[in-house]
Amino acid sequence: MTVSRELMINGKEVAASAGRTTEVISPYTGVPYATVAAAGTEDVTAAIDAAQGAFGEWSALSPFAKRTIFTKAAALLDERAEQAAELMAGEIGATRGWAHFNVSLGANIFREAAAAMTAPRGDVLAAEQEGVLGLSLREPMGVVAAFAPWNAPIILGARAVAAPLAAGNTVVLKPSESAPLSCGMFIADVLRDAGLPAGVLNVVTNDPAYAAPIAETLIADPRVRAVNFTGSTDVGRIIGTLAAKHLKPAVLELGGKNSVIVLDDADIDYAVSAAVFGAFANSGQICMSADRILVHESVAAEFTRKFADAVAGLPTGSPDEPHTVIGPLVNHSAVQKISWLIMDAVDRGATVAAGGGVPQGNVHPATVLTGVPKDAVLYYSEAFGPVCTVATFTTDEQAAALANDTENGLTAGILTENTARALRLMRQLRTGIVHINDQTVADEPNAPFGGFGTSGYGRFGGRWGIEAFTNTRWVTMATVHTTFPG
Template sequence: MSLTRELLIGGKDVPAVSGRTAEDIDPFTGELYATVAAAGPEDVTRAVDAADAAFAEWAALAPFARRAIFLRAADLVDAKREEVAELMAREAGATRPWAYFNVGLAANFLREAAAAITAPRGEVLSAQQEGTLGLAVREPLGVVAAFAPWNAPVILGVRAVAAPLAAGNTVVVKASEDAPIACALFVADVLREAGLPDGVLNVITNAREDAAEIAEVLIADSRVRAVNFTGSTGVGRIIGTHAAAHLKPAVLELGGKNAVVVLDDADVDYAVEAVTFSVLLNSGQICMSGDRVLVHESLAEEFTRKFTAKVASLQAGDPGHPHTVIGPLVTPSAARRVAALVKDAVAKGAEVLTGGGEPEGAVHPATVLTAVPKDADLYYAEAFGPVCVIETFADDDTAIAVANDTENGLTCGVITENATHGLAVARRIRTGIVHINDQSVADEPHAPFGGVKGSGYGRFGGRWGIESFSSTRWVTIATQHAPFPF
């Protein structure tokens, strides 16, 4: 029996004004998992009404009271581990280890947000006028429009709202059409249970065909003062354009075309393990996934042989099976898109080392390619599936040039046993994140997370997240009367 969920507006579960609904499909079985309300523009306005009405009281709530809500919510997420595993498998085809990872990191995002609420904020300035005290004070913005994606739904659903709420804002979150419960409604349920006041967090779900209109109406509302979007670079350009048109700041965490560079002083067996994780965690459906594996030519034969054997040995299929590593992609059409990228690359001269072929429903085989030419779509396109390309290099300059040959700049891994060598290479790679002697996939709640170039701008994590969703106000206090020239 399928679930039914409504919109969350002003602390109440309510249907869309139109009465319309949208289907939420299990990507592995193809069965209906849930039915959600399909919001229209009038529902967006209702949600912003509720968020705007709740703002003043939420912003004024004592910091320790707000912090207590976040800490309770973190414990609740931890306690709902099995519920999350079932939910993510049914909505997004997630394997159980990936769901558990979502639980742990999401809970810690909430704890970090709790800490940020009571952290020192602002500065005392040197004032030019005698007898005047100058202050730089951080203040909340108002209503924040948040967009929560499906691929790491609980992590990124929490990240979409945690820093804005911790900064004292209220939020309207537009859920992904592919995992509306996990990425938004579940997060809101947890925060409601933890004591979040009505209207502080509101959730809009919608039909896929209405997504563009819903986003545009939400961003255009004059009471929305900032935009928080995580998703593809293509959609991010549209969101950023809408935000700019209304002079609203935006934090955009977008796609990646990430490299893992295996230097000549790397431990090959460690590199194989690290790269396999980078490429295939969540079937490659992570913005940080390693699409390109750049291996020094002195290690290429050994690395390629061991890596392809490991990839070929991994179990694929049912996300509910405890040994499955390669679960289904989010939809069968996503799997067909990945297959088309592989087919195009092969037609233009690439070699398949393992995998390839046609997907079974939403399950695409784990695939390793080499000799992918620059005119193949896969060379520059984000795979966002269980696919990677191996390239070899003769020197550091070549590896760095290839790693930088992309419009994206999110993350990178540089695998080496020589940290000095690794740092020298890492500092020349143009990404917002780089990991030395590690692979490309990592996130920590207190660290500045975000990209450069086509991977977006702004930062999540710790004080950077608070700064992204607050404004700096200059306040002066004159302790004596100042002289005026007229």
């Protein structure tokens, strides 16, 4: 029996105006898991109408009243962890561990948003003119268009809406076609049940074939004042171009080609454990996943042997099994991509240290490659699946050069027992995030999250997220009459 949902517009579930629907196929069973409404451009306009209509009251609502809603939403999200896990398994084949991590962080994103609502917002300026008080004020922008991806649907669905709403904006959310329930409707249900007023958050689901006109209509509407998008670099270029065309600010969190650097003084067993998690959590389907493990040549043989053994032993199979680490990829195209990247690299001289082999349905074996040459597509391309490469270096400067040999600049990890050395190396890395004595996958709702280069621009998290979705106004107040010339 499949789950069925409509659009969420102005606090009500409504069918798409043309009556269209689309199916979500379970990546593990291969059968339909859900049927959702397939919006047309007229439905997008109706959602924007609702968001615009709700903006005045929501932006004027007491910050303490808003905070109460988001605090309750966090508690409801924690309570509904099992429902979230079921949705994520059905839509994207997520393992239980990954689903419960999504719920925990998603709830904390709501808590951080609640805290931000009553935090100071603005500055008192040192005015040049005597007797004048200068103020810098941050105010909500209006309607925000939000795009949420499938791979961490609870985390990224919550993040797509939390900061814009906390800043006093209203939102139209377009969730991924692969996870419209878990990164769209589920998030909207939690906030509605926590007391979010009708029209403040609206959700439009769509057929994948109709994604382009939906996005274009949403971004082009003059009532939409800002855009936030998390997803692939290729789609991010399109979203960023559309936003720029209409002179609208955008926050783009895009793909990564991330490195874990293992220095010669690292604890090898700890480094292996960290690298396995960084590379293969959620089957490598995380923007922060460690595509590349860079190891000092003096410890490379020991590290690679232990790393390959650990990867080969990862529990693989059904997302319903509690200990599964490597579950199904999101769809068959993703499996084909990973298989082709591995085959291309091997054909060009790479060696399979672990994994490889034939996928079982949409489950691809966790794979480690060594000796991947620069002419292999995998060398520069984000894998976004259960495969990583191991390469060696001789100096810290060479390690930095290898890590920086990419157009992306999202995150990096440095494993060492010498923090002063790590700080020197960190300064050489061109990434928005660096984790010292840790791997690449980490997220905290109060930290500035984002990258450089083709990993996007702008920051989510903490005050940086609030600032991204507010306008700054300069206000002066003269306490004495000014004497004007002439």
